[in-house]
Amino acid sequence: MINLVLLIDDNDTDNFISRRVIELTEFAERVIVKSSGQQALDYLQENAQSPNEIPDLIFLDINMPIMDGFMFLYEFETLPPEIQQKPKVIILSSSEDRRDVDKIITNKAVVKYITKPLTQNDLEAVSSEIYNA
Numbered sequence: 001m002i003n004l005v006l007l008i009d010d011n012d013t014d015n016f017i018s019r020r021v022i023e024l025t026e027f028a029e030r031v032i033v034k035s036s037g038q039q040a041l042d043y044l045q046e047n048a049q050s051p052n053e054i055p056d057l058i059f060l061d062i063n064m065p066i067m068d069g070f071m072f073l074y075e076f077e078t079l080p081p082e083i084q085q086k087p088k089v090i091i092l093s094s095s096e097d098r099r100d101v102d103k104i105i106t107n108k109a110v111v112k113y114i115t116k117p118l119t120q121n122d123l124e125a126v127s128s129e130i131y132n133a
Contacts, residue, residue, distance in 0.1 A: 001028065002027060004029065004055045004056055005022055005055055005056065006040060006055035006057070006058045007019060008036070008037060008061060008064075009035065010061065015033045021117075021123065025120050036067055037072030041067075054082075054087065055086070056088070057088050058089045060072060061093050062095050069104065073089070073107050073110070076089075077109070088109075090113070094115065096115060101113055112129065112130065
């Protein structure tokens with residue numbers, strides 16, 4: 001089982017659904033929700049010295065005000081290596097714009113792109129494709 005998942009999305013309804021799916025499927029022991037890219041970066045920086053608080057997996061929305069998913073990934077790449085190397089980033093977005101998908105999937109931190117809402121099948125695919133479970 002995955003220890004910690006970080007959800008980054010400004011939509012409370014999407015966060016509620018994603019969190020519940022993760023909890024009900026027992027996909028991860030813990031889920032932390034941040035409603036902006038900046039809040040997520042702050043969390044990661046504040047917990048840099050606590051390896052158990054660095055997520056194993058980040059579900060990241062692309063379209064958010066203030067700091068979108070693209071800007072989060074740009075800033076994520078400036079974090080210390082011990083933060084960058086642990087989490088795998090999965091884009092969880094309602095955008096099906098091919099340009100968004102092509103632009104973000106080439107980022108080295110991004111391992112998968114999923115269209116909202118998050119489902120049990122999505123989590124099973126993540127487990128088998130990324131964690132070979």
